Amino acid sequence: MMASPRQHNPGMSRSPPSFLELSPQQDWGVMSTRGQSLPGLIRRYSLSEGAATRDTDDMEQVAGAQADQASGSSIERPHRRGSILIGDTTSPFRWSGYYTPPVQLKSLRKPVREYYERMNYLVSRYSYVDRLLDSSIARDLLEDYERHWAKNQGQLHTITEEQSAAPLQTSSEESAAINNQAGYNHLTERTPLLVSPDNEVETGGFGHDHASDARRIVMTAIYINLTANCILLAAKIVVTVMTSSVSVLASLVDAALDFLSTAIIWSTTRITTRRDRFRYPVGRQRLEPVGVLIFSVVMITSFFQVALVSLQRLIGDDHSLIELTLPAIIIMVSTVAIKGLCWIWCRRVNDSNVQALAQDAMTDIVFNIFSIIFPLVGTFANLWFLDPTGGLFLSFYVIFNWASTAKEHIAHLTGAAASLDDRSVFLYLVMRFAACIRWVQNLEAYHSGDRLNVEVDVVLDETTTLHDSHDIGESLQYMLENVTNVDRAFVHLDYTEYNLPTHVDHTR
Structure with a gap:
C-alpha cells in the first residue's frame, strides 16, 4: 500500500472537473457571510463534480432571483451595489482557444507533449477563475453585506465612558435587561454574530451531509485496506518462515509498514475531523503531512536494514539457492490478487485520500510481483545472487522514493513558496x-x-x-x-x- 509515495506533477494536465463546478443548482440558498451560510454554499460547489457547466447568464439569473426573494423586496434596483463596486471585469481571453485536445497530444514528442500538458493545466485553472468571477457570488456577497448593514446599523452602538453617577434602572428596564441576558444563554461558539433566519433554514446541514458522506467513504476505504493488510501480513509471515528469501523479507517489511501506514492515516483522519476551535483555531490539517513525514523516517530506516541484510548475503559465504515452494508461491500470488481488488475498488472513489490508497495498492502489486520474480528466476536459472540483489534493489527503490517524499513534506511544513x-x-x-x-x-x-x-x-x-x-x-x-x-x-x-x-x- 504505502511502499511508494504518491508523486505530484503540477505540470501534468488535469481535467477541469477536478475544480469547483459553478453550475446552477435548484436548491441554491441565498448567501450570508455573517450568517455562516457561505461555507455551505462553497461546499455545494465543491461537491457538485460531474455536473454540466451552464451559461453564466443563467447562473446570475438564478442567484439574482434568490437574492431578491431573500431581501423581501419585489422592486428591482436599477444599480446593484455589487455591480458598481466590482465594475466590468469581463475577461479579455477565451481560454478554450488555447486548449490542446488529448488526441493531438498523443502524436507529439514527449518534451513537446509535456509543455502542452502544462498549458492545458493552466488553461483549466484560468477557465475556472473566469467561471468563478463571472458568476454572481462576489456581487451577492457585497449585496449581502449591504443588506445586513442596513438591517443592523440601528442595533450597533459605540462604547461610551461610564457615567460617574449612573441613574438606577426602572423596573421595566431591569426586566428588559434580564430578558436580554436570558436570550444569550442558548448561544454557543458556533452561533453567528448576526443571524439571518431566512438563510439559516435553507442552507442548514446541506454541506454537512455531503461532508459526512465523504468522510464515511474515506473511513470505509481505510477499514478495507486495514483488513487486507492484516491478511497479507499474516500470509507473508508464513512465507518468510517457509523460505529464507531476502526479497520475500523485503515484502514482509513492506506489509508490516503498510499496516502502520494505514493506522497513521486512520488516526490523523479522525483527529483532523474533530475540530477544537479553542485549542486549534485553524484546525489540525497539518497533522497529515507530519504523520507522513514520521512514517517516511520509519520506512527509510526499516528498508535500510533490509538492504544491509541483502549486502551481507552478497558478500557472505552462503551461496545456497532459495527455493519457493508451491504453497509459498500460491500465498504470494494471492497477495497480489487481494491488492488488485483493493486497487479496483479504491480507484472508483472520487476522493483524494482514497485515490492515494489506490495508487499505493498499485505500487504494492508491482512490489509483490518482483518479490516473486527474483527468487523464482534465481532458482530456475541457478543464480544464487538474484534473490539478495532483488532485495537490495527493492530496498533502494523504497528508500529513494520515501526520501523524496520526506523532502517534499519538510518543504511544505516549513513554508515553501507555491509554484x-x-x-x-x-x-x-x-x-x-x-x-x-x-x-x-x-x-x-x-x-x-x-x-x-x-x-x-x-x-x-x-x-x-x-x-x-x-x-x-x-x-x-x-x-x-x-x-x-x-x-x-x-x-x-x-x-x-x-x-x-x-x-x-x-x-x-
Whole structure:
C-alpha cells in the first residue's frame, strides 16, 4: 500500500472537473457571510463534480432571483451595489482557444507533449477563475453585506465612558435587561454574530451531509485496506518462515509498514475531523503531512536494514539457492490478487485520500510481483545472487522514493513558496476581481502543510470609504479561499502604492 509515495506533477494536465463546478443548482440558498451560510454554499460547489457547466447568464439569473426573494423586496434596483463596486471585469481571453485536445497530444514528442500538458493545466485553472468571477457570488456577497448593514446599523452602538453617577434602572428596564441576558444563554461558539433566519433554514446541514458522506467513504476505504493488510501480513509471515528469501523479507517489511501506514492515516483522519476551535483555531490539517513525514523516517530506516541484510548475503559465504515452494508461491500470488481488488475498488472513489490508497495498492502489486520474480528466476536459472540483489534493489527503490517524499513534506511544513503556476492563477484572480483595485502591490503564496496560504496587498482609491473597502477586501478573500488548494487567504488594503513591509522580519 504505502511502499511508494504518491508523486505530484503540477505540470501534468488535469481535467477541469477536478475544480469547483459553478453550475446552477435548484436548491441554491441565498448567501450570508455573517450568517455562516457561505461555507455551505462553497461546499455545494465543491461537491457538485460531474455536473454540466451552464451559461453564466443563467447562473446570475438564478442567484439574482434568490437574492431578491431573500431581501423581501419585489422592486428591482436599477444599480446593484455589487455591480458598481466590482465594475466590468469581463475577461479579455477565451481560454478554450488555447486548449490542446488529448488526441493531438498523443502524436507529439514527449518534451513537446509535456509543455502542452502544462498549458492545458493552466488553461483549466484560468477557465475556472473566469467561471468563478463571472458568476454572481462576489456581487451577492457585497449585496449581502449591504443588506445586513442596513438591517443592523440601528442595533450597533459605540462604547461610551461610564457615567460617574449612573441613574438606577426602572423596573421595566431591569426586566428588559434580564430578558436580554436570558436570550444569550442558548448561544454557543458556533452561533453567528448576526443571524439571518431566512438563510439559516435553507442552507442548514446541506454541506454537512455531503461532508459526512465523504468522510464515511474515506473511513470505509481505510477499514478495507486495514483488513487486507492484516491478511497479507499474516500470509507473508508464513512465507518468510517457509523460505529464507531476502526479497520475500523485503515484502514482509513492506506489509508490516503498510499496516502502520494505514493506522497513521486512520488516526490523523479522525483527529483532523474533530475540530477544537479553542485549542486549534485553524484546525489540525497539518497533522497529515507530519504523520507522513514520521512514517517516511520509519520506512527509510526499516528498508535500510533490509538492504544491509541483502549486502551481507552478497558478500557472505552462503551461496545456497532459495527455493519457493508451491504453497509459498500460491500465498504470494494471492497477495497480489487481494491488492488488485483493493486497487479496483479504491480507484472508483472520487476522493483524494482514497485515490492515494489506490495508487499505493498499485505500487504494492508491482512490489509483490518482483518479490516473486527474483527468487523464482534465481532458482530456475541457478543464480544464487538474484534473490539478495532483488532485495537490495527493492530496498533502494523504497528508500529513494520515501526520501523524496520526506523532502517534499519538510518543504511544505516549513513554508515553501507555491509554484509559479499557482501564483500566476492567484494573481490573475486578483487582477480580474474588481475594477476599483488600482494595483496589486504584493502577492505571497506559501505552503502551510499540504495546502496554501495566500497574502495579497492591493491598492484602492484613497477616496474609497471604509465600508466599501472592507466589503471588497473580504469578498476577495472568500474568492481566493474558494480555489481548491487554498487553506486561508489574507487581503491587505492600501491607499497608496508605497507601503512598509507587511510583517516584521525577526531574523535581522
